[in-house]
Amino acid sequence: MNEFDYIAWIRQQTALSPGVLIGPGDDCAVLAGTGQPTLVTTDMLLEGSHFRLAETTPERIGRKAMAVNISDIAAMGGTPTFAFVAVGLPRGGAGQIAMELYRGMRDVADRFGVVIAGGDTNSWTGGLAVSVTLLGTPGSHGPILRSGARPGDWLFVTGPLGGSIVGKHFDFMPRVAEARQLQDHAAIHAMIDISDGLAGDVGHLCAESGCGVELFADWIPISDVARSLADERSSLEHALHDGEDFELAFAVSPEDGRRLLALQPIVDVSLCHIGVFLAEPGMFLVGENSRKEIMPCGFIHAF
Amino acid sequence: MNEFDYIAWIRQQTALSPGVLIGPGDDCAVLAGTGQPTLVTTDMLLEGSHFRLAETTPERIGRKAMAVNISDIAAMGGTPTFAFVAVGLPRGGAGQIAMELYRGMRDVADRFGVVIAGGDTNSWTGGLAVSVTLLGTPGSHGPILRSGARPGDWLFVTGPLGGSIVGKHFDFMPRVAEARQLQDHAAIHAMIDISDGLAGDVGHLCAESGCGVELFADWIPISDVARSLADERSSLEHALHDGEDFELAFAVSPEDGRRLLALQPIVDVSLCHIGVFLAEPGMFLVGENSRKEIMPCGFIHAF
Numbered sequence: 001m002n003e004f005d006y007i008a009w010i011r012q013q014t015a016l017s018p019g020v021l022i023g024p025g026d027d028c029a030v031l032a033g034t035g036q037p038t039l040v041t042t043d044m045l046l047e048g049s050h051f052r053l054a055e056t057t058p059e060r061i062g063r064k065a066m067a068v069n070i071s072d073i074a075a076m077g078g079t080p081t082f083a084f085v086a087v088g089l090p091r092g093g094a095g096q097i098a099m100e101l102y103r104g105m106r107d108v109a110d111r112f113g114v115v116i117a118g119g120d121t122n123s124w125t126g127g128l129a130v131s132v133t134l135l136g137t138p139g140s141h142g143p144i145l146r147s148g149a150r151p152g153d154w155l156f157v158t159g160p161l162g163g164s165i166v167g168k169h170f171d172f173m174p175r176v177a178e179a180r181q182l183q184d185h186a187a188i189h190a191m192i193d194i195s196d197g198l199a200g201d202v203g204h205l206c207a208e209s210g211c212g213v214e215l216f217a218d219w220i221p222i223s224d225v226a227r228s229l230a231d232e233r234s235s236l237e238h239a240l241h242d243g244e245d246f247e248l249a250f251a252v253s254p255e256d257g258r259r260l261l262a263l264q265p266i267v268d269v270s271l272c273h274i275g276v277f278l279a280e281p282g283m284f285l286v287g288e289n290s291r292k293e294i295m296p297c298g299f300i301h302a303f
Numbered sequence: 304m305n306e307f308d309y310i311a312w313i314r315q316q317t318a319l320s321p322g323v324l325i326g327p328g329d330d331c332a333v334l335a336g337t338g339q340p341t342l343v344t345t346d347m348l349l350e351g352s353h354f355r356l357a358e359t360t361p362e363r364i365g366r367k368a369m370a371v372n373i374s375d376i377a378a379m380g381g382t383p384t385f386a387f388v389a390v391g392l393p394r395g396g397a398g399q400i401a402m403e404l405y406r407g408m409r410d411v412a413d414r415f416g417v418v419i420a421g422g423d424t425n426s427w428t429g430g431l432a433v434s435v436t437l438l439g440t441p442g443s444h445g446p447i448l449r450s451g452a453r454p455g456d457w458l459f460v461t462g463p464l465g466g467s468i469v470g471k472h473f474d475f476m477p478r479v480a481e482a483r484q485l486q487d488h489a490a491i492h493a494m495i496d497i498s499d500g501l502a503g504d505v506g507h508l509c510a511e512s513g514c515g516v517e518l519f520a521d522w523i524p525i526s527d528v529a530r531s532l533a534d535e536r537s538s539l540e541h542a543l544h545d546g547e548d549f550e551l552a553f554a555v556s557p558e559d560g561r562r563l564l565a566l567q568p569i570v571d572v573s574l575c576h577i578g579v580f581l582a583e584p585g586m587f588l589v590g591e592n593s594r595k596e597i598m599p600c601g602f603i604h605a606f
Contacts, residue, residue, distance in 0.1 A: 001398035006424050010405065017418040019384065029421035031385055031438070035338025040420065042436060044389035046427040081322065082334055086347035086389070086434040095304035099312070106316065115320040117343065118332035121309050124349040126429040131389040133345060133436035135334070 041072035047127030062104025073136035085119035088129035149209035154257035155275035162226025162238035169244035186256035203296025212278035350430030365407025376439035388422035391432035452512035457560035458578035465529025465541035472547035489559035506599025515581035
């Protein structure tokens with residue numbers, strides 16, 4: 001069993017509830033209330049799986065724990081608002097770790113207008129565990145789901161991919177403002193942030209939208225780091241399968257796609273058209289003289 | 304440093320925000336939105352600190368992880384609504400643990416109308432870590448805070464105390480309906496659920512309300528379990544200082560207190576008048592012929 005099997009099982013268990021507009025399986029849940037809907041996401045970072053305390057600082061871990069959640073709100077086109085933080089601290093220096101962790105969280109929270117409004121702090125004999133739950137508000141067009149891509153839609157990404165392990169997975173800036181600006185210039189049919197890797201996350205868009213996709217090998221933007229990392233895996237493979245770039249992948253109509261390419265409306269971001277959604281299932285990598293099916297998999301957390 | 308020092312430090316760091324009606328330091332945060340305010344609480348259970356996997360079942364742990372959060376909503380007089388669950392699973396049988404944990408959470412969630420609307424599930428080399436974030440709606444009179452007790456108010460509890468370690472700390476039923484019924488019969492000035500122990504949690508009420516308190520030794524209801532446990536500590540000491548009874552302690556005016564005693568409006572619950580709030584600081588235990596100051600401390604998580 002892996003995390004996706006478990007999510008599928010959870011979705012089977014989850015009864016439809018009138019208050020839950022979107023339940024498990026998207027970047028955020030969407031809740032109905034007496035006011036506008038609320039976005040909620042939760043992400044946990046665990047020592048040894050997501051970071052090693054010996055190789056980084058609690059401040060950087062705190063920063064990442066907050067930023068990955070902010071990125072989930074960005075992926076719905078929303079604005080993050082209030083965060084709740086639960087922490088399991090390793091005994092021995094726990095107070096110091098707690099304060100540095102908080103500083104890292106506050107730093108990125110402050111940049112995005114997020115208020116840390118509550119939490120729970122414990123120490124234990126285990127490793128550092130940080131869980132952030134983040135609320136947000138959808139954009140004026142409502143939350144952007146994974147499920148809205150249509151055959152013929154163009155697939156875009158907001159930046160170069162691959163090799164985030166070298167540092168970007170800690171230091172990335174969630175694409176909140178970019179997602180907001182995109183909505184001013186195009187009707188975004190579906191969106192996701194790239195945490196599991198391009199192939200994996202575009203696979204999620206396809207699965208939820210009931211589409212397949214063709215990826216244009218020569219148009220996928222590859223980061224300089226991925227080029228320098230190229231080893232037994234090519235730089236393109238790094239761009240396709242490495243996780244935690246936290247760029248946005250999104251679907252728009254060809255008309256909107258052409259306009260975005262012509263306008264390039266986002267400062268410091270080069271929007272890249274990297275594929276097209278298909279009516280038939282499957283993920284196909286298309287080169288100048290080739291078309292081969294690839295597995296829509298990135299990093300999968302096995303249980 | 305212990306958890307309360309850390310909470311105090313966090314409160315110093317937390318800028319006032321117009322959206323945060325109540326921030327860190329109460330049972331729940333209270334957030335303003337476009338509709339009615341939202342209650343939010345988060346609580347994390349950690350293997351070895353809060354439970355031992357070898358001595359209990361994942362189902363019971365899941366049940367408790369959900370119930371402690373529901374109890375925090377009850378302590379504000381609110382109704383729990385949506386839960387988000389982040390889990391760190393020990394590798395080896397993680398899938399099985401995940402499913403049993405979920406069943407336990409669902410069981411108690413279903414009883415209280417709570418929908419598990421999202422989460423994050425990971426495995427790692429560490430122990431089991433379960434973090435639940437729970438949303439809720441306040442009662443019609445608004446959230447009941449820790450800070451509203453006034454000198455002269457009577458202190459009540461909703462049931463017998465002490466010895467929860469024998470089993471009640473897993474199997475307690477959060478007092479959601481009871482808190483709602485109380486509000487129909489009295490103006491509740493302040494309330495808390497007893498997680499750190501009676502003395503510790505009434506100490507929180509006092510600290511937030513700027514009051515002291517006299518506790519009536521003979522009127523504190525002592526559980527049968529606490530009586531059977533009496534060892535080097537008396538059963539009264541167990542009732543005063545054991546944690547995790549998850550009964551409610553609350554403050555009402557003497558007039559409302561007399562009415563509650565006369566009416567006893569809650570089925571299967573004997574409301575007990577156990578003390579009176581004072582203008583001067585301190586916690587005093589009053590017996591037939593004695594009055595001694597005691598430390599307002601229960602279980603404190605040292606870092």
